[in-house]
Amino acid sequence: MDTLALNGSPGSPYTRKMLAVLRYRRIPYRLLIGNPPEGMPKPKVRLLPTFYLPDDAGVLAAVTDSSPIIRRLDREIPQRRVTPVNPALALIDALIEDYGDEWLTKAMFHYRWVRHDDITKSATVLPNWMGEPLSDARLEEMAKWFSERQIGRLKFVGSNEVTGATIEAGYQRLIAILERHLKEHTFLLGARPGSADFGLFGQLTQLALFDPTPMALTTKQAPRVVAWTYRIEDLSGLEPSDADWFDTAKLPPTIKELLVEIGRFYAPLLIANAKAIETGAAEVQTDVDGRPWVQQPFPYQAKCLGWLRADYAKLSATDRGSVDTLLAGTGCEALFA
16 A cells, blocks of 8 residues: 555544554554645545545545544555454444544543643644644634634533533543553453554543643553553554454453443433434433433434444344343443344
């Protein structure tokens, strides 16, 4: 494959996710920071990272969805793939990745734009990551504009006075589970990373390594998680084999704990959001972890649930039975009922 081009930023968890995937996969790339060069195709919605890949007709197109891009790279370059070989384990991997991309990002956005110290750091540092030298006056102007815009977007991820406690409790429970898991295991689903590892990693580059409040919390409560996040950044030296994946019949108890967490926090929201999209409701209203949750419907997360259900439907009866056994009692089984 030719050198891949992507437009991104160090302050984007999805950019960090995909750069780590490319380094692990040993796929050559060039990172474009700031506005892409003239003549590059533009995505329908500008999100980071934006990859420039040939479409079915061979014409260069701008694509932005990290999970489908990972699946495409696995198909086109099977060596060092990040999707587990076992189809049942691959579905669990995809579910955890989706939780990282679509739930954990709520914690990232919430912690970044709710408290003064976090707002100040992001507002003043992130504009400088776009690659353009900024005078003091220009930085002050951009910091004000950027912070006001991002704070205004909190409602889209569901962060508000009612849901904030739920988001923070979920993050603290997650890092506690990961800390226990990393006492005995190198990655989530074996001795090699899956897309689930990279999905959580992307958000943790901000939560554990950048934003003051969650960074201090994670350092104090989960130092292994902090070290793991640094290490995932570049796994190009790892030499994986197919034998490195866990046996689905012998997953560690901590993975069951993680699935329970996903079933407790993310699954009810995914289901309620899909229902709101289907009925045209103006709001998503449900209970998450025993607390009320209200946010605007999010069409992309309805697509995510559709992808997971499509993957589940493709499984053989044997593999579906394995998934059902793994998810039984976690709350995640409701996603596929």
